[in-house]
Amino acid sequence: MAGLLLDTLNGVNADRRPVWLMRQAGRYLPEYRSLRAEKGGFLALVYDAEAAAEITIQPLRRFGFDGAILFSDILIVPYAMGQDLQFLSGEGPHLSPRLVDHALDSLQAVPERLSPIYATVSRVKAALSPETTLLGFAGSPWTVATYMVAGEGSRDQHDTRAMAYRDPAAFQAIIDAIVRVTTDYLVGQIEAGAEAVQLFDSWAGSLAPAEFERWVIAPNGAIVAALRTRCPGVPVIGFPKGAGEKLSAYAQGVAPDALGLDETIDPAWAARTLPAGMPVQGNLDPLLLLAGGPELERQALRVLDAFADRPHVFNLGHGIGQHTPIENVEALLRVVRGWRR
Incomplete structure (x- = not known):
């Protein structure tokens, strides 16, 4: 039996809304x-894998979210491609x-670094109720x-943008x-039990339109198309953070099953502009959740009401x-769970 989240990603506009939080x-959890x-x-x-599965499940025990998101990191892919990965206290990943x-062909791939992630997925899937989407x-x-x-995160992705211009x-x-x-990695997660997958493009907003087309739309579109062939029926959520008005081009060019929206997107604009019937995900400002109070409820209702028709x-x-x-x-969950279309 599919849960509310999976139904929604497959295009069902239910009277109430599924909720999970990136x-x-x-x-933020003491556990x-x-x-x-x-x-x-x-x-x-x-x-x-045992600890990662436990962490994945912790927020479900406390809050009963409709989805469990795998506890891992986006840099597992370059780690499997042969780069060394370290998380340094106070500095983030390196x-x-x-x-x-250094040339790409200087890396020695270590594909076995993906296997423990699949083990985590399998453990979580075995522990979830059928109504909770993994x-x-x-x-x-x-x-x-x-x-x-x-080699690390940056404010404007200067080195990478310059390289893309200098040596495309x-x-x-x-x-x-x-x-x-990434395609193989997501297929492995799906085979281990993931029922939907999300592509996080945290730095998509740093690119000019032509570069966005080449380095965001084209590669994400290739992944989505490959997953449709290899794992038909498994929804893919595309999340190009910072894309702004380029979201429409992303929706058309990548053709994800659902589109994640960051907090800078006006929900009313998105409801009017994005392809009719396309499921959307988002887009409350995380700082509102940090602040709390009456404004949290007001803005949550604004998001819910804006997307009532999709x-x-x-x-x-x-x-x-x-x-x-x-x-x-x-408090947020009381608002979301109390809302009806």
Whole structure:
């Protein structure tokens, strides 16, 4: 029996809305902080299938979300492609060698680094009720490439954007390689039990329109098309954060089953502009959830009402912040669960 979330991603406009939150398994939960203190660093948790499954399930026990999102990281793909991955305290992730000054073919692929993630998916799937949808995910090629080229995150993706202009053939080879590995990775998650998958393009907003077409739309479209062939019927959510008015081109060119919207998108504009009947996901500002109070309820209702005439998964415009109070999440869920179309 399919749950409300999976039905909505498949185009059903139900009277009530499914809800899950990006980064719902994470540092705002005391049970997560306790387990991390016991187990050690972030990457150690990701590669401990038992611990990663427990973290994935923690927010469901507390809040009863309609979806469970795999606890992992988008940089598992470059790690499997042969880059070294470290999460340094206070600095975030670091990949080496950086492809801004090393050739792609200098990497030695380590595909077995994907296997523990599939084990986590299998564990979570076995523990979930049929009504709860298990979501897998991967980073989109542009966003993953920005980390592979620069070796770390950056404000404007300067090194990667410059490389794409300076040597588009070399950068295309990096993108193509990421597309291949990401497609296989998502297929592996689906075979292990994921019922839908999301492509996170966290840095899509940094590109000019022509570059957006080449480095965001084309590679994401290739992944979606391949998944439709290899895993027919499994919904794919595309989330190009920061795309703004380019969302329409993304929706047409990538043709995901559902489209994630960040908090900068006006819900009324999206409801009018995006393809009729396309399910949307989002798009409450995570800082509103952090702040709480009457404005949280008002803005949540604004999002819900704007998308009343199309399938809608309620979510944030990006990940939940680590200092978000538990009581604010509970208040939000009362609003969403009390709303009816």
